[in-house]
Amino acid sequence: MNRLRAQGLGLGYGDRLVVEGLDLEVPTGAFTAIIGPNACGKSTLLRSLVRLQPVREGRVELDGRRLAEWKGKEVAKELGFLPQSSTAPEGIRVEGLVRRGRYAHQSVLGSWSPADEVAVAEAMQAAGVAELAHRLLSELSGGQRQRVWIAMVLAQQTPILLLDEPTTFLDIAHQYELLRLLHGLVAAGRTVVAVLHDLNQACRFADHLVAMREGCVIARGTPVEVITAETVQRVFGMAAVVVPDPVTGTPMVVPER
Amino acid sequence: MSLTLPVAPGRRLRLDVRTALVCLVLALLSLAIGLVSLCWGSGWDPPGDVLAALRGEGPIQISVTQWRMPRIVAALVFGVALGLAGAIFQNLTRNPLGAPDIIGLDAGAYTGVLLVFTLTAASEATIMLAALAGGLSAALVVYLLSSGTGFSGLRLVVIGIGVQAILTAVNSWIILRAELDVAIAASVWQAGSLNGLDWVDIDTPVTVIAVLTVALVLLARPLHQAALGDDLAITSGVRLERLRVLLVLLGVGLSATVTAVAGPIVFIALAAPQIGRRLAGAAGVPLLPAALAGALLLTGSDLLSQWILAPTVMPVGVVTTGVGGLYLLWLLTKEIRR
């Protein structure tokens, strides 16, 4: 059974519902990509899966138990989250920030176990920020900063990772590096959910696609099932042809003029 | 650079070397100023006489152990309390202007004190409770008026400054309407002063501050984790709502206790955490440097207050207002330009 799921989800701000009656199964051990136009509710949905967005209707469950019934630290050992944008305390250095990812694993006084040290070192290595360890976060480029945040979430070592547009700010090489990293995590048994804007990347790396529009799921399934000229038209309102990716054979979207 | 200390098998505490050094220096300086203050009465007493007095001998024994000593202990402990209270609110609001003496919490505590003073027979306990109730009410008002923005941001600070102004006016009005003797006592006290404190005045507040400080140590980790912003704090396992309530209680408790005994001593809570943070070069607003910088600022200001117009002793609050006012101006211009 899938660990993380939502049923009849209603989410909103003020008196406006942004997502209504949404059902979602996050396949355990797979890479799920959420795609859809700006403001369709991707971030809102993702945030509801990590308890950041109040659930108006329906429920979000982890292991069959409502998320709201879980203890904060217990959830934090299962679900890791990277917001679309974040703020850091003034004067923090890269390593210091990555260490904050270990919060849920530490005791009250915050002593460090060998497992903590290994997790921090591995996370910095994996995200490619090991050489930046002693730099001030405020003195890094946008892309470097993004990778530090990713390292922090990796240090949390959660079986399920939810990332809101993790490739923003990254150059094309780093984008692919990150996607390969996530793909590797999935191959090692972890579950990844990411909001992605690049459909071709989503098709290459994701096992499962969820296409949203105006708060509803329009299509879901494997990239081949979901990415057709017709769905692209329906979801993004854009005419495109879909051809096989010359490298991987996965669907590739080429916009029409 | 950091140092690791084994605390249990396989478990290590990490200490930042620079932070540790800064804390050591701040603590030593505070103690040194304490020792100098011990020699300063109506004039300068040689350290030899003071040492003799501490051993229970010599002519100035009473004045050293019964008058000067409690005052110095009060300056150290109250300085720590104000520094911690400032650090709590600056962390909560994520703003260097978010200190209890700026956002109206001290003024609220003082309103509470004035009310019991004029309305009932004041005792140590009622004054303390009134200060706490006043501070918490002010915190609640500021929070409600700025709600929607959470507990952080310049908006809350600006609203707090407004609440502070209103409460200060209310306080003046209460003093004007009060009986003459109450008014005189209250207005001397309004400046914030350690004059005339002796052991019986400070034993309860010192105990309260010690207990609150221990509670704060247990919350230090979530406090700093919360500096990552609401989202990451919650998803990394901080119970943010509960944490905020507890921290507001502790922060108001610490500063209201000082206000109840010494009146509102302003600017220590504002300046100490930022001085500690800059010296330590640490992330966020660390607690220990803030506490020790608070102790240093208050003992230093207290010595100055006894010395500037000697033999007349000024309220220490006048000194901290003078020095802190300049700092506040500088900070305000910097924050608003941001």
Ligand SMILES: Nc1ncnc2c1ncn2[C@@H]1O[C@H](COP(=O)(O)OP(=O)(O)OP(=O)(O)O)[C@@H](O)[C@H]1O
């Ligand atoms: N804090 C908020 N308060 C009020 N409305 C909000 C808030 N956040 C988002 N919304 C609204 O909810 C809708 C969905 O927003 P959401 O951030 O989920 O979109 P998204 O699909 O993630 O878009 P993007 O691709 O631009 O990140 C939008 O119409 C947006 O205006």
Ligand SMILES: [Mg+2]
């Ligand atoms: Mg979004």
